[in-house]
Amino acid sequence: MKLDYRWLYDTVRRRFESDEAMEAFLPKALASDELKQKGDDRYLSAMSQRVFRAGMQHSVVDAKWPAFEEAFWGFVPEKLVLLSPEQIEGYMKNDRIIRHRTKLQTIPKNAQFILDIRQEQGSSFGEFIANWPSTDIIGLWRLLAKRGARLGGRSAAAFLRLAGKDTFLLTSDVVARLMAAGIVDQTPTSQRDMRVVQGAFNELQQSSGRPLCQLSAMLSLSINPRF
Template sequence: MALDYRWLHDTVRNRFDSDDAMEAFLPRPLASDKLKQLGDDRYLSAMSLRVFRAGMKHSVVDAKWPAFEEAFWGFDPEVMVLLTPEQIDGYMNNDRIIRHRTKLQTIPRNAQFILDIRQEQGTSFGEFIADWPSADIIGLWRLLARRGARLGGRSAAGFLRLIGKDTFLLTGDVVARLVAAGVVDQPPTSQRELQQVQEAFNELQQASGRPLCQLSAMLSLTINPRF
């Protein structure tokens, strides 16, 4: 069973007083050229922020992030890749940051990931992310999970949303609509199920011209109006 964009649009539109109100509510991805202009330090910072947010109240992590930026010298990958186990031990004494050793250890590992992509592709990490096609965003999720540190599960999509790369999110409400529409029978975890979800989003995108992040938000609003 396919999702019908006209039904999706009309259902969500009924939640708002006007077209302008609906459009103002929906998220917007960062333009490709803006993603390319972001320094690789911003990508490492966002990766790290997503890692620390996992399992924690986001506002608590966000409030401490300026201290992280200072403690980790702005997250320059070429500097962070050189962090030693002894230096990580030293950060465990810094009460201005969140002292979680396993998560701290992901910083040099993800710095190496970024540097490896730069070397392999001959471009900045931002160019690599910007050029990845939205029609295969789950392929980018898979790469982040396989080669990044603690970027599996929802963290890959969460990281991409943080930096502004267009992606859908598999929140509970989005999954509920996908199940109700017959796209999948259960919360998607297998590659086959995720491919079915990707194809459903691709069809919605072709019918609407909207970015994935907006379609994701619209699907969510059909379950939870948030008003």
Template sequence: MTLDYRWLYDTVRKRFESDEAMEAFLPKALTPEELKQKSDDRYLSAMSQRVFQAGMQHSVVDAKWPAFEETFWGFAPEKMALLSPEQIEGHMKNDRIIRHLAKLQTIPQNAQFILDIRQEQGRSFGEFIADWPGTDIIGLWHLLGKRGARLGGRSAAGFLRLVGKDTFLLTSDVVARLKAAGIIDHDPTSQRDMQTVQEAFNALQQDSGRPLCQLSAMLSLSINPRF
């Protein structure tokens, strides 16, 4: 089965006073060129921020992040990959940051992941992310979850949303709409399920010309108006 974009648009549009209000509410993704211009320390910072957000109130993590930036020297991957276990342990005494050892240990691990991708690809991590096709965004999720530290589950998509890469999110509301439309009949967990979801988003994008992040938000709003 497929989702009808015209129905989706009309349903969501009713939640807003005007076309302009709806468009202003929907999220925006960065262009590939903008993603390429981001330095790789920004990608490591966002990865680390997403890791700490998992299971915590995002506002708490966000409020602490300037202290993280200062503590970890702006998250330069070349420096962070050299952090020793003893240095990480030492940061457990710093009450300006969130002292979670397992999450702190991901900083050098993900720094090395970024450096490995750079070496393999012969280009920046930002260029690698920017050039990945949205028609296979679940493939990027899979790579991040497999090779990154604590970037499985929803964290891969959450990280991509933080850096501005166009991606959909599988929130409970989005999944509920996909179920209601007959796209899936259970929560998507397997790669086969994910491919079915990807194909549904690809079809919606082809019909609408909208980025994945906006289609994701519209699916969510069709279930939960949030007003």
């Protein structure tokens, strides 16, 4: 089965007073050039912010993030890859940040991940992210989960959304709409089901011209008007 974009658009449009209100509400992704221009420190910061957001109120983490930026020297990968276990223990005494040892330990690991990608690709991490095709965004999720630290599950997509890379999110509302449309019969976890979901989004993107992030939001709004 497939999702009908015209039905989706009409359903979501009824939630808003005007076309302008709907378009203003829908999320925006950064253009490829914008992703390439971002420093790799911004990607490490976004990775780390996502790791700390997991299982916590996002507002609590976000309020402390300026203190994280200061404590971790702006998240420059070349510096943070050198963090020692003793330095991590030192951060456990800093009451301006969230003192979660396991999550703190991901910072030098993800710094190494970024540096490894740079060496392998011969370009910045931002270029690597920008050049990855949206038609296989689940492939990027898999890579992040395999090679990054604590970037599995929903965290890969959530990191990409924070960084500005176009991606869909498999929230409970999005999954509910996919199930109602007969695309999947349960929350997709297997690679087979993930490929089916990617195919459904690719078809929607081809028929609408919209980025994945907006299609994801529209699917959610078709189930939950308060999204």
